[in-house]
Amino acid sequence: xDFDAIRMIWVRDLIRHFRDKVRLLGSITRPxxxxxxxxxxxxxAFNVHGISYxxxxxxGIIAMNLIFAxxxxxxxxxxxxxxxxxxxxxxxxxxxxxxxxxxxxxxxxVAFIEGLFVLVFAPFIKIHIPLISLxxxxxxxxxxxxxxxxxxxxxxxxxxxxxxxxxxxNFVIMPMFFLSGAMFPIDNLPHWISFxxxxxxxxYGVDLLxxxxxxxxxxxxxxxxxxxxxxxxxMLGIGVFEFSKTN
Amino acid sequence: xxxxxxxxxxxxxxSFEVGxxxxxxxxxxxxxxxxxxxxxxxxxxxxxxxxxxxxGFNVVNFPNEVRxxxxxxxxxxxxxxxxxxxxxxxxxxxIYHLPSKARKARIEEVLNIVGLHSKKDYIVRTFSGGMKRRxxxxxxxxxxxxxxxLDEPTTGLDPQTRQHIWEYIISLSQKEKITIxxxxxxxxxxxxxxxxxxxxxxxxxxxxxxxxxxNKYNVSSLNDVFLEAxxxxxxxxxxxxxxxxxQFLRARSKLR
Numbered sequence: 083x084d085f086d087a088i089r090m091i092w093v094r095d096l097i098r099h100f101r102d103k104v105r106l107l108g109s110i111t112r113p114x115x116x117x118x119x120x121x122x123x124x125x126x127a128f129n130v131h132g133i134s135y136x137x138x139x140x141x142g143i144i145a146m147n148l149i150f151a152x153x154x155x156x157x158x159x160x161x162x163x164x165x166x167x168x169x170x171x172x173x174x175x176x177x178x179x180x181x182x183x184x185x186x187x188x189x190x191x192v193a194f195i196e197g198l199f200v201l202v203f204a205p206f207i208k209i210h211i212p213l214i215s216l217x218x219x220x221x222x223x224x225x226x227x228x229x230x231x232x233x234x235x236x237x238x239x240x241x242x243x244x245x246x247x248x249x250x251x252n253f254v255i256m257p258m259f260f261l262s263g264a265m266f267p268i269d270n271l272p273h274w275i276s277f278x279x280x281x282x283x284x285x286y287g288v289d290l291l292x293x294x295x296x297x298x299x300x301x302x303x304x305x306x307x308x309x310x311x312x313x314x315x316x317m318l319g320i321g322v323f324e325f326s327k328t329n
Numbered sequence: 330x331x332x333x334x335x336x337x338x339x340x341x342x343x344s345f346e347v348g349x350x351x352x353x354x355x356x357x358x359x360x361x362x363x364x365x366x367x368x369x370x371x372x373x374x375x376x377x378x379x380x381x382x383x384x385g386f387n388v389v390n391f392p393n394e395v396r397x398x399x400x401x402x403x404x405x406x407x408x409x410x411x412x413x414x415x416x417x418x419x420x421x422x423x424i425y426h427l428p429s430k431a432r433k434a435r436i437e438e439v440l441n442i443v444g445l446h447s448k449k450d451y452i453v454r455t456f457s458g459g460m461k462r463r464x465x466x467x468x469x470x471x472x473x474x475x476x477x478x479l480d481e482p483t484t485g486l487d488p489q490t491r492q493h494i495w496e497y498i499i500s501l502s503q504k505e506k507i508t509i510x511x512x513x514x515x516x517x518x519x520x521x522x523x524x525x526x527x528x529x530x531x532x533x534x535x536x537x538x539x540x541x542x543x544n545k546y547n548v549s550s551l552n553d554v555f556l557e558a559x560x561x562x563x564x565x566x567x568x569x570x571x572x573x574x575x576q577f578l579r580a581r582s583k584l585r
Binding site: 176 | 375403409420468
């Protein structure tokens with residue numbers, strides 16, 4: 083592990099991120115749209131597990147901001163390749179695993195911060211998160227951000243254009259979000275849909291968040307953690323392989 | 330050493346040596362295999378056959394040792410245009426493990442060398458082409474490489490900047506005994522080389538001192554040597570999809 087290099091990649095990506103003010107806007111409008119408008123509109127029609135719909139989707143909206151921000155942050159890989167900066171990184175004496183880890187950490191940090199914006203809305207929809215839960219919620223959010231970023235890295239490393247990434251990420255982000263239990267309970271669903279939900283890493287992330295914020299749970303804790311850990315390790319492994327290619 | 334991309338042979342069984350402290354020119358028409366060769370020597374590509382050794386290290390077996398030994402100024406810009414000049418250099422120093430204090434001192438030093446000290450806190454996007462090139466050269470020198478690769482470092486620059494850059498490169502090779510491996514399309518620039526190799530269709534067609542080559546072809550300039558050795562046909566350089574997109578995006582961001 084090359085900590086200098088990891089730090090460099092991390093700091094650089096954060097500097098770039100916070101110089102770009104427009105992106106911050108997206109991460110604030112997204113939860114407003116979903117939580118306040120969708121949540122309020124559908125509240126009358128749904129009543130899940132005896133709690134209000136707005137409350138039910140709250141952890142899902144956190145997960146949504148995490149996955150969106152994580153995937154978008156990995157576009158920087160395509161960006162760097164197009165504008166040459168990736169070569170500066172690749173000819174430097176850095177283990178390829180440190181490049182991938184640096185990218186995964188910077189993307190997770192950005193996504194984590196954007197996930198925090200959703201928490202600001204908690205008082206408006208009358209969700210109270212005790213301090214103890216909040217302390218656990220933050221590392222959980224970072225974990226989910228990390229898993230999503232590692233997946234984004236694999237996609238971005240294989241993409242050659244921004245347009246391609248847009249298409250792929252829509253094919254990935256939207257289905258992953260909808261089929262994660264973020265918007266509706268995942269018990270009593272048809273077989274095929276239930277299968278897709280079970281292989282979706284975000285499902286386990288949403289499960290953890292909902293357990294933490296509302297005390298509702300579908301899977302055992304160890305299943306959530308194991309699935310997320312194994313998934314991100316596989317993704318990081320593929321990512322390192324992609325960055326090591328010299329053909 | 331050879332390099333194939335599928336059916337295409339980019340570098341065809343070439344063999345040469347560059348001495349320590351030498352200024353070596355690697356010349357050839359577009360698509361002749363210059364950049365592919367440089368990419369292999371700087372570990373971005375693997376040779377398909379044969380081997381290459383840089384600063385005593387095999388590029389396949391010891392890529393990190395090779396990477397530590399070299400500095401590169403790429404043909405296309407590779408700066409982070411959203412960072413300041415100082416940040417670009419500072420990050421470069423970080424990934425080459427310069428300690429914080431030495432890094433700061435070295436940044437001052439290289440900025441003065443290329444005359445960009447007053448611009449150090451400006452975002453690189455606001456720089457002209459010549460300033461960006463100079464910053465890239467400064468960055469390539471940050472970690473005191475043993476070998477400096479310059480892939481068409483003066484393309485698109487005005488004569489003043491070109492002159493300035495070459496004077497600097499010559500003084501560098503004399504003062505710091507850095508080996509310089511350069512490619513260029515400007516044959517008058519190649520005159521400063523101690524030896525030049527001419528590559529065409531992936532093969533080295535000639536390799537000698539500029540004087541000896543001029544004698545061999547009985548001409549008065551390297552430009553004529555080049556035309557004699559490689560013919561007068563205009564070459565097509567294949568631009569892949571990625572490069573086209575990059576060009577498109579660059580053009581678009583300039584319009585904005």
